Amino acid sequence: MKSAVLPEIFDEAKIGRTPVYQPYLVGNVSRYVNDCLDSGWISSRGEFVPKFETGFAEFVGANEATSVANGTVALHLALEALGIGSGDEVIVPTLTYVATVNTILQTGAKPVFVDSLADTLQMDPLATEQAVNPRTKAIMAVHLYGHPCDMASIVAICRRHDLLLIEDCAEAFGSQWNGQHVGNFGDAATYSFFGNKTITTGEGGMVVTRDPEIMRRCRRLKNQGVSSTREYWHDILAYNYRMTNIQAAIGLAQLEVASEILALKAQVAEAYRVGLAGLPLRTHDPVGSVTHSHWMCSVIVDRCQDRDPLRAHLADQEIETRPFFPPTHTLPHCRGEGEFPVAAGLSARGINLPSYPGLGQGQINRICAAIRSFWR
Structure with a gap:
């Protein structure tokens, strides 16, 4: 199979809302x-x-x-x-x-x-x-x-x-x-x-x-x-x-086309990693001898008070994001005992960015620029 490459062409005039995800329905x-x-x-x-x-x-x-x-x-x-x-x-x-x-x-x-x-x-x-x-x-x-x-x-x-x-x-x-x-x-x-x-x-x-x-x-x-x-x-x-x-x-x-999809998603994650370097956040990178499939390309901001304003800033530019899941032990029907500070902190600071395999390099550049502009 031909190796997957993120498309470089990007027309700002033609772009509308960028969703968190959309399926890659190609082939048969x-x-x-x-x-x-x-x-x-x-x-x-x-x-x-x-x-x-x-x-x-x-x-x-x-x-x-x-x-x-x-x-x-x-x-x-x-x-x-x-x-x-x-x-x-x-x-x-x-x-x-x-x-x-x-x-x-x-x-x-x-x-x-x-x-x-x-x-x-x-x-x-x-x-x-x-x-x-x-x-x-x-x-x-x-x-x-x-x-x-x-x-x-x-x-x-x-x-x-x-x-x-x-x-x-x-x-x-x-x-x-x-x-x-x-x-x-x-x-x-x-x-x-x-x-x-x-x-x-x-x-x-x-x-x-x-x-x-x-x-x-x-x-x-x-x-x-x-x-x-x-x-x-x-x-x-x-x-x-x-x-x-x-x-x-x-x-x-x-x-x-699964191998093509996975290759494209890995490239999307790498493009975010490069494009967001130096900001007060971290990307969700692989740790150890693992293959991270990057179902979602996630960032964890340094300060929890920045998370929701950043999401609102991106929404104003028609870039959809998702927050991390709330800890399930806090849901009404799942109430559980204990304190889970790491999960609570991640949940409060995490954002899922647009992560679909058809996302082009130009779109990723636009998203990264919008995130950078939040801290200017």
């Missing part, structure tokens, strides 16, 4: 979707579902993968298949998207929150080990904004205490720890293909696991618990979490 997307329409296979059966599952497993290095309707139900399905439920505790970083914690609560288990590391933004392994107690059943590692967690430390904690490990890779397609794609370190892992994810199916998600029995449970639970030997016989409480053939068609087309 239209062709594959039209194949679904022409064949009539538009629901959860059809040739693209198994093709996408097989192709995805190969790309991330997993043994098997099963597709689902979205990334949230992927998490719920993995937790259910692993037998996590009432009376169990799951250790999770408080600095994460609410879906991570919602799915733990939906199983009847209790989320136990831990703080993050300031440099990587990922869950703190020391705090994680200190949170282990006799009720702990699992650790949920969340690879936030595309940077991997410290998987060597987290895997070691799980082995020492005989805990299950689930990886939330919703934001980490293309991320690697020591040369290994995330999602291959634990008992199960999940991905999201929402419209703002690195590869998208509009909505959609995937569960991967190394254990054939866990995969068998996932496939049965996502398909209404139907018997494999008797038609319309359902003998367990289960769900309809299936992906459609049209979603899978889009996903397969996205997989075909």
